[in-house]
Amino acid sequence: MIWVLAGGVLLLWYFIVRYYLKGTSSSYILSNLCPSPDCVSCSGSLKSLYSSDVGPKLKKMYGKYDSLAVHKIEERLTFDMSAMTEKRRPTVCYLRDMCSDPWHNHKQKYLQDTLLDSYSAIKSEVANIISEQELWSVSDMQSGGSWQKLFLHNQGRKIERNCKGMPRTTALIEGLDTFMSGVIFGNAYISILNEQSVIEPHCGPTNLRVRCHMGLQIPQGDCSLTVNGKQEHWANQECIMFDDSFLHSSSNNTDSQRIVLIVDLWHPNLTIAEIKIFGELFAVRH
Template sequence: MTPETDAAFDAIRAEFGPDSLARVEEMLKPGREGDRHPLQKGAKWILPGLSQIAWHDPYGHPELAPLVKELETQHGAIKKELTEAWTRRRDAFSDYEHYLTRQHNWQALYLYRDGGIVPESAVTAPTAHRVLKEFAVDTRTICPLLESHFSTLLPGAAVAPHCDLWNFSINLHLAVDIPEGCSLTVAGETRSWEEGRCLLFDYSFQHEARNDGDRPRTCLLVDLWHPETTPPERLALVALITEVRRLMGEM
C-alpha cells in the first residue's frame, strides 16, 4: 500500500462504509494465501469470498446475461466483419502479448484496451464495437484493468497451461469462427467452443487452449468483473492495480 492507495481506500470507505473493503484488505494481508483451489496456485491475488467455480453458466449472472445474449444474437454480423478484417486489414492484428509471453501464432485485434474503447475498432469491427460499448463499457461490467479483443489462434498453435493474475474478473468467449479440433481446458475440464455461443470461466484457475484444426480459430474475448464483486471493491481494485502498475513502470 502507498499513500495514494491509502487515500483512495479511505475515500471509498467514507462513501460506502467502514467495512466495504474488508475482503480487499484481507487479500492484501502479508503472506496471506487465502482459501484457494489447488489449480489457482499460480494466481497472484485471490479475493476471498468469491465462489470457487471454474466454469460459469454464461446466462447465470443477471448482470452479464444481456451482453451474452446480444453477442450471440449478433454473431453472424460479427463473424462477417471479422472475416473481412482478417482478409483485408491484417495490419490491424498484432501478436498477442500475455503477461507471461508473446506469441506470433496468437493474433489479437483489440476493441478495448488501457481503460477505454479502441477508436479504430468502430471501423474495423463495428458490430462488436457497438455491442461491447453498449452492453459492457456503458454498463461498467467490463473490467477496466484488462481488455477485449478478437483472439485468433493459428493452426497448430497452443496456449500453455497457466493461471491469470487474479480471480476478481472472469473471461467471456464468444465463439466467432471455430474449426474442428479446437479445445479449451479449464481446471482439468476440456470443452469445445460452439460457434455463435459463449463460454464463461474464471481464469485464475489453470487453463490452456489448442487449435489442432486446419484454419485459424477466433473468439471474441471480454474481461468482465466477477459478478460477486461489489462496487466499492471494484473501485478499490482499480486504484490498487493502477498503483502497482505505476510502481512497476508499466504506466
C-alpha cells in the first residue's frame, strides 16, 4: 500500500512539472536565484545589501538634492515585486509610475548615431580580441548552445584588462552621457550568441535602465529578440533599445554566430536629478 501511495505521489509530481510548470511563464522558473553570489540580478544577499540602506540614504539626501525629487523616489521605489505580473517583474527594484513602453528604438537617437558612427572601429576591435578566449565568459544554455560575453564594464566595475584590448570602444561607451557608469545596473559588453542557441525568457534587475543592442554581426535567417511578446530582428549597424525589466528572450536558430554590443543606459524618462540620486543609491561598493 505504501509503495502504491508513493508511486501515486511521484506520478502526480511528474504531471505538475511536465505540464503545469512547463505551461507557466519561463520567468517564474528563471526567477529562482542563480548560484552566483556576485550576480546583482540574482543574488539575494546583494539585493538585501542595497535595499536595506536605501531608506536611510534617501533621508540624508534631502539636504543634498532637490527635496521633491528625493520625496518622489521614496514614494515610488519598491523592492517588493509580489504584485507584479510575470511579464514584467524586475529582480531587484522597480520605480512605479514611470514608463509602460518596453521598446525605445526611436528614442535617444543621438546615442544610437554616436554608436553607429563608430561601427567599423568597434567591429575591428572585436575581430582582434575574439580569439583571446581567456577574456571571455561562456554560459551553456539549458536548451542547448552557448553564449559568450566579454565585459568592458560588469555591474558598474570597469574590467581594465578587457578595456585595454578595446580602447576605442571603451572610450566611446564611457563618453555616452547616459551610460550607467559606476552603478550596479550598468554593463557594457560584447555578446556572442552561438549558432543554434536560445537565451530563455527572463527579466532584468530594474526599470531604471534601457538596454541597447548594437548589431555587429547578424546572421541571415531566424535570429531575433522578443520583448513583452513582440519579436524584433537585428541587422548590422542597427541599434535595438528596450526596457529589460519586461520579459525578454533571444534566439539564434542559424548556423552562424550573432555578435552584438550591449550597453546599459539610464532610462530616458528619468530626470537629471533622479539620475544623480539613483547613481549614489546604487553606486558600486568597493
